[in-house]
Amino acid sequence: MQVTETLNDGLKRAYAITVTATELDAKVNEKLEEARRDFQMKGFRKGKAPAALMKKMFGKSVLGEAMQESIDDAMKSHFEETGDRPAMQPDVKMTNDEWKEGDDIEVSMSYEALPDVPETDFSKVKLEKLVVKPDEDAVNEALENLANSANHFEPRRKGSKAKDGDQVVIDFLGKVDGEAFEGGQADDYPLVLGSGSFIPGFEEQLVGAKAGEEVEVKVTFPAEYGAENLAGKDAVFECTVKEVKEPKTAPIDDELAKKFGAEDLAALKGQIEERLGVEYAGAARQVVKRKLMDSLDGLVKFDLPPSLVAAEAEQIAHQLWHEENPDVHDHNHDKIEPTDEHKTLAERRVRLGLLLAEVGNKNEIDVTEQELQQAMFAQARQYPGQERAYFEFMQKNPGAQQQLRAPIFEDKVVDYILELAKVDEKEVTKDELQAAVEALDDV
Incomplete structure (x- = not known):
C-alpha cells in the first residue's frame, strides 16, 4: 500500500x-x-x-x-x-x-480532520451559582394555585341563572326520532358549562337555566360521531336542572391535601417545598451552565472543521425557520440559507461540542446503561399506552438512543468541569432567578 x-x-x-x-x-x-x-x-x-x-x-x-x-x-x-x-x-x-x-x-x-483540542485549566473559570430557598410566600402561592385548580363548586343562590363556567347537575334523556337510544340517559350528572365535554351546542342551551327548570336541548350529532347509528342525526335531550353551582376556590385545608394525595395540609406543604426546591435548583443549573459555556467559549480557541460548522449552521437555520413558520410540518420548502448569525452560533456549538467530547473521552466519562434506561423510562411516560412500542422503537434505532445519550453525556461532563471550576453561591429571590432564566432566551 x-x-x-x-x-x-x-x-x-x-x-x-x-x-x-x-x-x-x-x-x-x-x-x-x-x-x-x-x-x-x-x-x-x-x-x-x-x-x-x-x-x-x-x-x-x-x-x-x-x-x-x-x-x-x-x-x-x-x-x-x-x-x-x-x-x-x-x-x-x-x-x-x-x-x-x-x-x-x-x-x-x-x-x-478533527482538531487537537488544547488542554484547559478549568480552575481559571469563575462562576456564580444562584441559590433560592423556598419561603413561606412561595409555598402559599403554590397552595393557592392548587386550590384554584381543584374542581370545587358551591350552590348558587336560589333562583340564580346558570352562567358559562358554572356546574349544573342534571338528569337527561336523549331521543332520536322520538325513541330513546343507548347511552343517552343519566341522573345527577355534573356538567361544567363551557367545558366542551358534550356534543357541540348542548352546553350553550343550558346557560341561563335555573334549578328546578326543565330544558329541551336540541342538537345534531357530528357526522364523524363514534356511534354510527347516531352520526349526523338530530337529537332532543329532555333535561331537568337539579342544581346550579358556581366555581369557588377550594378551601386550603386537609381535604384539599387529600385530593392531591397528601395525608394532611402539613404534609402537602412539605411536598410543595421539596418540589419548589427541585425546580429552583433546576433553573439555577440552567443559568450556571450557560455561564459556564460562555466562559469556555471565550477561554478555548482552536480551528474548526468547516463541514461541521456548515452542517450545524444549516440545521440551526432550518430549525429556527420552522419555529417561525409553525404551520409548515414537512420539509417541502425552499432551502433555508444560513445567516452570519447562524454561522456564528454554529461555530460556538461545534467548538463547545468538540471540547466537551474531548474532556469526556480523556476522563473516561460515559453514559451507563442504567442511566440510558432511566432516560428511556422518563421519555416513555410521554406516550401513555404506547410505552411498549416506544421501547421497541428505541431498541431497533441506535440513532434514537444516541439522541438520548448525548444530553446525559453533556451534563456529566459539565458536572465534571464545574467541580474543577471556582463556583461561588449567591442567594437570590425567586423573582431574580426567574429573571436570570428569562435572560437566557435573550442571548
Whole structure:
C-alpha cells in the first residue's frame, strides 16, 4: 500500500492511495482460503478442494469484496499511523476508472480532520451559582394555585341563572326520532358549562337555566360521531336542572391535601417545598451552565472543521425557520440559507461540542446503561399506552438512543468541569432567578 499526501491545508486533508495488484491478489487468496475450510467439493474431502480450482471457480465473485476490504484496510492503517480523526465520513473515490483485473487500485481520499483540542485549566473559570430557598410566600402561592385548580363548586343562590363556567347537575334523556337510544340517559350528572365535554351546542342551551327548570336541548350529532347509528342525526335531550353551582376556590385545608394525595395540609406543604426546591435548583443549573459555556467559549480557541460548522449552521437555520413558520410540518420548502448569525452560533456549538467530547473521552466519562434506561423510562411516560412500542422503537434505532445519550453525556461532563471550576453561591429571590432564566432566551 502506498499513501501520498496531496493536500494539507488547515484541517483539510487529501491522499492518493494505491493498493497494489499483489496486495489485492493476496486478499482474494485469503478470502478463498477461509471459504475453502468449510467447502465440500465432489471428489475431495471437506476443506481439501485445490486452491487453484477454488480461485478459478470463485475468484471473480470475491474480487469486489476483496477490493472494498483492501481499501478499508488501507484507510484504517492510515488513520492509525497519522492519528487523524475525520470530522465526517471521508470522501473516497477510485481514480483509475478503467481498472481491470491485474491492475493496481488507485483511490483518492479527502476529509477534514478533527482538531487537537488544547488542554484547559478549568480552575481559571469563575462562576456564580444562584441559590433560592423556598419561603413561606412561595409555598402559599403554590397552595393557592392548587386550590384554584381543584374542581370545587358551591350552590348558587336560589333562583340564580346558570352562567358559562358554572356546574349544573342534571338528569337527561336523549331521543332520536322520538325513541330513546343507548347511552343517552343519566341522573345527577355534573356538567361544567363551557367545558366542551358534550356534543357541540348542548352546553350553550343550558346557560341561563335555573334549578328546578326543565330544558329541551336540541342538537345534531357530528357526522364523524363514534356511534354510527347516531352520526349526523338530530337529537332532543329532555333535561331537568337539579342544581346550579358556581366555581369557588377550594378551601386550603386537609381535604384539599387529600385530593392531591397528601395525608394532611402539613404534609402537602412539605411536598410543595421539596418540589419548589427541585425546580429552583433546576433553573439555577440552567443559568450556571450557560455561564459556564460562555466562559469556555471565550477561554478555548482552536480551528474548526468547516463541514461541521456548515452542517450545524444549516440545521440551526432550518430549525429556527420552522419555529417561525409553525404551520409548515414537512420539509417541502425552499432551502433555508444560513445567516452570519447562524454561522456564528454554529461555530460556538461545534467548538463547545468538540471540547466537551474531548474532556469526556480523556476522563473516561460515559453514559451507563442504567442511566440510558432511566432516560428511556422518563421519555416513555410521554406516550401513555404506547410505552411498549416506544421501547421497541428505541431498541431497533441506535440513532434514537444516541439522541438520548448525548444530553446525559453533556451534563456529566459539565458536572465534571464545574467541580474543577471556582463556583461561588449567591442567594437570590425567586423573582431574580426567574429573571436570570428569562435572560437566557435573550442571548
